[in-house]
Amino acid sequence: MITIALDAMGGDNAPRAEVEGAVLAARELDVRVVLVxxxxxxxxxxxxxxxxxxxxDVANATEVIAMTDSPSQAFRRKKDSSVHVAARLVREGKAxxxxxxxxxxxVMTTVRFILGTLAAVDRPALAAPFPTSKGTVTVIIDVGANVDSKPEQIEQFAVMGEIYYRAIFGTKRPRVALLSIGEEEMKGNELTREAANLLKQTTLNFTGNVEGRDVFNGDVDVIVCDGFIGNVALKISEGVVxxxxxxxxxxxxxSLSAKAGYVLARKAFKDFRKKIDYSEYGGAPLLGVxxxxxxxxxxxxxNAIKNAIRVAAELCRSKVNEKIDRELAAVALAAKG
Amino acid sequence: MITIALDAMGGDNAPRAEVEGAVLAARELDVRVVLVxxxxxxxxxxxxxxxxxxxxDVANATEVIAMTDSPSQAFRRKKDSSVHVAARLVREGKAxxxxxxxxxxxVMTTVRFILGTLAAVDRPALAAPFPTSKGTVTVIIDVGANVDSKPEQIEQFAVMGEIYYRAIFGTKRPRVALLSIGEEEMKGNELTREAANLLKQTTLNFTGNVEGRDVFNGDVDVIVCDGFIGNVALKISEGVVxxxxxxxxxxxxxSLSAKAGYVLARKAFKDFRKKIDYSEYGGAPLLGVxxxxxxxxxxxxxNAIKNAIRVAAELCRSKVNEKIDRELAAVALAAKG
Incomplete structure (x- = not known):
């Protein structure tokens, strides 16, 4: 049985939401949860x-990282935080x-330092799932783990994102696109032009550039970009919503009639809110660690916690990390040869 | 009287929307319109x-630029397009x-080449107004005229955006912020860290970094960023909406009850749609030409056409370009001294 260590002190509603999510996961999914x-x-x-x-199970961690702690301080000064302990459980094979x-x-800083990076990976990247108008999911990678990325790193993000998409969303040949500011190849900046050149040479199903407005139309499955761009995209989307x-x-x-209208349409609004709720999609994996x-x-x-546990368990089961190392090694070999 | 040359063939609903907008402007505002x-x-x-x-008035232009024409092709091959003729009217002082x-x-390419750039300006920038939750407007500059900007160019965008904000929205001391991926100064990428350093040394009311989610909360007036980032931000926002x-x-x-609810709340929805309609704010000026x-x-x-004519006339009346040249010269002098 797959074991997932859950940071029980992490979210805004911790530990209540975390513990209830763990109970749901342990009851509904084939998974063991260690509450840390x-x-x-x-x-x-x-x-x-x-x-x-x-x-x-429960594992003790005496410290709690606050939302206001800086990443480096949290990592250096709170060695017994719930995130540290959870990451150590993974490193030691206990989860x-x-x-x-x-x-x-x-979380990113702590996990990267404690777990380390996969052999073939330059920098781990955060992949965020977005709901689309077609009812599908489009994944943007990287949404904030890396800034000032090199073209070769963008290529690695694409490979990792595609493997994750296959594993979690079951698509055989996900469409991969590059986030830019125009569909024509010459549009974009220096980074996207060089990255597009690299991506065309891979075996990925690379469909070219997409613009920001295409993120939600469901025409592609994986959108790759530098972490600064991806983070702005993610936060702007949250802001607009x-x-x-x-x-x-x-x-x-x-007005009274508007209120009456709302009461009548309440169920429709509930469905609407559920569809724009990113948490339905189970969180963002940090790929490459x-x-x-x-x-x-x-x-x-x-429910979001349960979904994140489900995604973590599926990533373990489908041996995503082995695939990342193998496929990136092939990319590196192709680049040399 | 201020004269504005209006590209009558430009928009998706041209020339119908353009001509009606010109009539509204000529009737309601103190402005002469040349339909090109x-x-x-x-x-x-x-x-x-x-x-x-x-x-x-009407000025003849024999060619029309299509939405699908590439900027450079449109500029080089359609010398008698409505945009060319309109830009020439401005260059010749007829508008x-x-x-x-x-x-x-x-439009950007043609205008930049035909009008040229102001003496103190390195690269012109496109400033887009966004409605905020406070009912105010926040301007993002640049939203697509420039990629791979240098820190000094970001500084210029900030100065130009602030002058425009003062002229159009009447705020005496607009709050200027830098779009980044965290509020702390160390967050961001190489460009934002260097640009923040420069912005701190100006006389601008620089309030530091903001994140993507802050764009719509109305806490700042002008948000400055590289054109690639700004364009992604603009397009993503449109996509989410x-x-x-x-x-x-x-x-x-x-469902039937949802429909009945909609009918009751229809006026509320109309108000809602009006508030998220960017066109109420009169288009995006290309500053620095x-x-x-x-x-x-x-x-x-x-109505959007009329508003754009109003904004163009106000930018002329308030001598925004003279201010840009004067204030950027002061910034350059301060940097030397």
Whole structure:
């Protein structure tokens, strides 16, 4: 059975959402969960559930990383944080992978340092799933692990993202595109032009450049970009969603008839909100580290935590890391030869 | 009276939306409009309005740039396009500024080559206004005129964007921020770290870094970034808006009670759509060229065209270009000294 170490202290609703998510995962999925956090707190929370007989363990971690801690401080000064302990469990083989909905920067830094990077990988990258208008998922990689990437690193992100997409979304030959500012090859900046040249020479199903407006139309499966661009894309999207849903709320409480309309359409709004809720897709894996790490959104609810555990377990089962090392070695060989 | 040359053949609804927008502007604003396009077509459209006595002229241009033309082809091969003629009217002093809702890349290229760049400006930049949750406007500069910008160019974008913001939105001391991937100064990439250093030394009201999610919260007035980043930000925002409004439409026609709810709340939805409609804000000026050029969205309706003409006229009246040259010269002097 796959074992996933879950940072029980990570998210905005920790440990409540984490523990409930772990119970759901242990009950519904074929997976063992190790809840990592301040043991007394975690056990107290666990006692609120009928968790007896479920494959759930607790591992003690005396420190908690705050959302406001800087990544490097969190890594250097809190050696017994729940993220550290979870990462050590993976390194020591006591868990196959880890999940955290904590401070993204701190989780990335800690996981990279404790687990290390795969042999063929230059820099690990964060892959974020986005829902599309077609009801499919498009993955953007990298969304923030790396800035000032080199063309060769963009190529590696593409290979890693494609392997992850195959493993989690079951597509045989995912369409891979490069995020740029125009579809024509000459558009873009120095980095995208050089990266496009490299990507064309791989065996990937590379379909060329896409623009920002194409992220949500479902025409491609994996969109590759530098981490600075990807992070801006991710955060802007979150910003627009917050902005629009806020305006909608104001509009729908502006008059009596608008309120009455809202009451009638409530179920439709619930479906709508579910569709724009990224947490349905199970968090963002940090690909390229020696082990499996999935980072959830800080506001993760129990269902999102369960989904992140499911994704982490599937990444372990489908031996994504072995494939990454093998396929990147082939790319490196092709580049030489 | 300020004279604005309007590319009558530019937008998706040209010349209908353009001509109606020109009539609205000539009627409501203190401005003369020169409609530039295929004369017979433009006059025929104009005859549909009661335009007699309004300050509207027509200038003939025999060619039309398509949305699919590449910028360089449009510039080199269609020397008598409506954009060329409009730009020449500005260069020859027959118009004070121009407005086009045409092919953005082609308009930028043509305008830059025909009008030239202001003495103190390295590269012109496109400034796009975004509506915020506070009901204010935040301007992002650059959204696509320049990629691979240098820190000094980012600094120039900031100065130009701030002058435009003062002129159009009436704020005395606009808050200027740098688009990055974290609020801490050390976050970001090489470019943003160097640009932040420069911006701190200016007399601008520089408030530091903002993240993508802050674009819509109204906490800052001008957000500066490289054109590749800004263009991705703009296009992603458009993509999210399309995606969400599409999902909302589907949700609200999914059942009888949802439909009934929509009917009741229709006015609220109309207000909501108006608030997320960027065209209310009058297009994006290309700052730093010798003359005034405002680029509207391809889908501009007559009201958006009128607003773009209003913005172009205000930029002329408030002598934005003189201010840009003067303030950038001061920045250059300070850097030397």
């Amino acid at each position: 956090g301040i043991e007394a707190t975690v056990r107290q929370e666990l006692a609120r559930h009928r968790a007896k007989g479920l494959p759930i 196959d992978g880890l999940v955290s909905a904590g401070n993204t920067g701190a 917050l902005h629009i849903t806020g305006l909608l709320k104001t509009a729908l409480t502006s 020696r082990g499996t790490a999935v980072i959830g959104h800080g506001s993760s609810n129990p | 396009g295929i004369e017979a077509t433009v006059r025929q459209e104009l005859a549909r309005h009661r335009a007699k006595g309004l300050p509207i 004070d500024g121009l407005v086009s809702a045409g092919n953005t890349g082609a 399309l995606h969400i409004t599409g999902l909302l439409k589907t949700a609200l026609t999914s 010798r003359g005034t050029a405002v680029i509207g969205h391809g889908s501009s309706n007559p």
